[in-house]
Amino acid sequence: MKVVPAHTTPLPDEELLQAYKNNGDQETLATLYLRYSTLVYGVCLKYFKDTETARDAVMNIYEELVRKAMKHDIQHFKSWLYTLAKNHCLMQLRKKNPVRNMDFDEGFMQSEPFLHQEENGEREETFNRLAACMETLPPVQKQSIVLFYTEKKCYNEIAATTGLAWDKVRSAIQNGRRNLKICMEKNGS
Amino acid sequence: MDHKPTYTDLYFTEIDNYFSGNLSPEEMHALEERALADPFLAAAMDGYYTQKENWEAVKNENTRLRTLLADKTAKNKTSAFVFPAWLRVAAIFLFMVLAGGITWYTWFRENPAPELAKHTTPGTQTDTTIPSKENQPPTPSLLAENKKDTPTTTSIKKPTTETTHQTDHPVETIQPAPVLASAETQPTDSIGNPVPSVAAGKVTMNAMRANKAREETVASYPIGGWDAFQLYIKNRLPLFKKEMAANYTPGNVTLRFFLNEKGEPNQFTIQQSLSPAMDSLAIRLVKEGPLWKTDNSNTEGNVNLHFTPR
Numbered sequence: 001m002k003v004v005p006a007h008t009t010p011l012p013d014e015e016l017l018q019a020y021k022n023n024g025d026q027e028t029l030a031t032l033y034l035r036y037s038t039l040v041y042g043v044c045l046k047y048f049k050d051t052e053t054a055r056d057a058v059m060n061i062y063e064e065l066v067r068k069a070m071k072h073d074i075q076h077f078k079s080w081l082y083t084l085a086k087n088h089c090l091m092q093l094r095k096k097n098p099v100r101n102m103d104f105d106e107g108f109m110q111s112e113p114f115l116h117q118e119e120n121g122e123r124e125e126t127f128n129r130l131a132a133c134m135e136t137l138p139p140v141q142k143q144s145i146v147l148f149y150t151e152k153k154c155y156n157e158i159a160a161t162t163g164l165a166w167d168k169v170r171s172a173i174q175n176g177r178r179n180l181k182i183c184m185e186k187n188g189s
Numbered sequence: 190m191d192h193k194p195t196y197t198d199l200y201f202t203e204i205d206n207y208f209s210g211n212l213s214p215e216e217m218h219a220l221e222e223r224a225l226a227d228p229f230l231a232a233a234m235d236g237y238y239t240q241k242e243n244w245e246a247v248k249n250e251n252t253r254l255r256t257l258l259a260d261k262t263a264k265n266k267t268s269a270f271v272f273p274a275w276l277r278v279a280a281i282f283l284f285m286v287l288a289g290g291i292t293w294y295t296w297f298r299e300n301p302a303p304e305l306a307k308h309t310t311p312g313t314q315t316d317t318t319i320p321s322k323e324n325q326p327p328t329p330s331l332l333a334e335n336k337k338d339t340p341t342t343t344s345i346k347k348p349t350t351e352t353t354h355q356t357d358h359p360v361e362t363i364q365p366a367p368v369l370a371s372a373e374t375q376p377t378d379s380i381g382n383p384v385p386s387v388a389a390g391k392v393t394m395n396a397m398r399a400n401k402a403r404e405e406t407v408a409s410y411p412i413g414g415w416d417a418f419q420l421y422i423k424n425r426l427p428l429f430k431k432e433m434a435a436n437y438t439p440g441n442v443t444l445r446f447f448l449n450e451k452g453e454p455n456q457f458t459i460q461q462s463l464s465p466a467m468d469s470l471a472i473r474l475v476k477e478g479p480l481w482k483t484d485n486s487n488t489e490g491n492v493n494l495h496f497t498p499r
Binding site: 026027033039042045047170177 | 215229253
């Protein structure tokens with residue numbers, strides 16, 4: 001039996017996944033899953049807001065993973081697992097409540113690079129457009145963005161400064177990023 | 190090999206420190222910045238934030254959850270083992286061979302037969318003497334031809350050249366066991382050929398070897414051959430132990446019977462009797478045994494069951 005001690009030989013996710021596909025050893029898959037089980041549990045908490053329901057969901061997602069990992073061609077395990085976990089939670093919520101839950105996934109835009117690497121000549125122009133777009137943001141979003149990116153403040157510090165709650169700070173930053181991106185694309189075309 | 194694998198969570202400590210207040214503002218900012226570029230991490234932090242007032246419980250629950258997953262994996266790991274393709278093919282082949290053998294054996298033992306009483310002829314009770322033309326039960330015409338030279342059961346009558354194909358070849362005298370009947374008691378059929386004999390108590394090697402040639406010389410024989418029939422008797426006999434406890438008598442019972450178109454033995458005649466109980470047992474063993482192979486020219490079957498001393 002092959003054991004993969006993650007602390008000594010941190011194989012990449014994709015190699016572990018391939019090893020599981022080759023030997024069917026659930027310890028290999030568990031090694032992979034438990035790298036991210038804390039994230040999965042957090043995602044389940046986000047949707048269910050209940051520790052026990054979230055715990056059951058984490059176990060069920062693992063069962064689903066055992067079944068699906070063999071069949072699917074998974075290029076990037078972490079992203080695939082996030083989608084699997086999110087869809088599982090949404091399916092459970094829909095079963096429980098037929099009324100569709102509108103999920104505004106604020107993280108949708110987060111994987112996009114905030115700014116593309118550009119040539120020096122274009123960078124100044126981009127900076128000018130960014131400055132112009134910043135002025136269009138609502139005050140809370142603008143203040144949060146400035147504090148977070150310019151002054152490198154953490155959410156708690158921004159919360160202390162603005163009087164907003166932690167989650168509101170996070171939302172303000174995320175929404176500000178999205179609005180800036182839309183504004184930049186609009187002005188750049 | 191017994192081992193305890195080490196599982197590492199890439200985020201547990203970091204997130205725990207974040208919500209436990211163990212990180213500096215710079216470290217918190219760094220994690221938040223990563224979360225803004227990592228939707229999975231951001232969603233998880235959102236989830237944990239909803240439980241921040243109950244952080245110790247959540248933390249313990251998370252630890253417990255990881256233990257549960259590790260235990261579950263340990264239990265399931267053998268079930269998910271993927272056998273090599275050649276081993277799977279070999280296993281399927283072995284399964285088919287075993288299944289075929291068991292099916293054949295079960296069929297052989299459980300071959301359905303009508304109730305004994307229905308086919309027990311008057312001879313089973315009283316016909317312990319030499320059968321003669323006068324006391325023969327009604328028989329098909331072929332038997333009537335064969336009865337032209339009715340033998341006794343107390344001597345071996347050599348085959349003559351004037352009768353059926355059974356006499357065209359030398360017939361091997363069956364010697365199932367050293368304790369088998371002597372030449373004086375060796376039963377013969379209606380045309381003087383020795384009756385196939387089966388040791389119904391102990392099956393000896395002599396009997397097994399002798400049986401191999403028997404199918405060639407006897408027109409009617411149990412489907413599966415004599416060795417299989419002997420094995421059937423050997424396996425079947427213990428089922429009657431209780432019934433035989435008081436009445437078991439060693440010796441020979443020679444049966445003659447007719448075979449219907451399906452090869453089922455019926456219309457039994459006791460050519461050599463041992464006791465009513467042993468005669469009934471012999472008939473029952475044959476009736477509940479395998480079907481018989483016969484050809485159109487011969488619908489008669491003979492067998493001598495030799496019950497050895499216990």
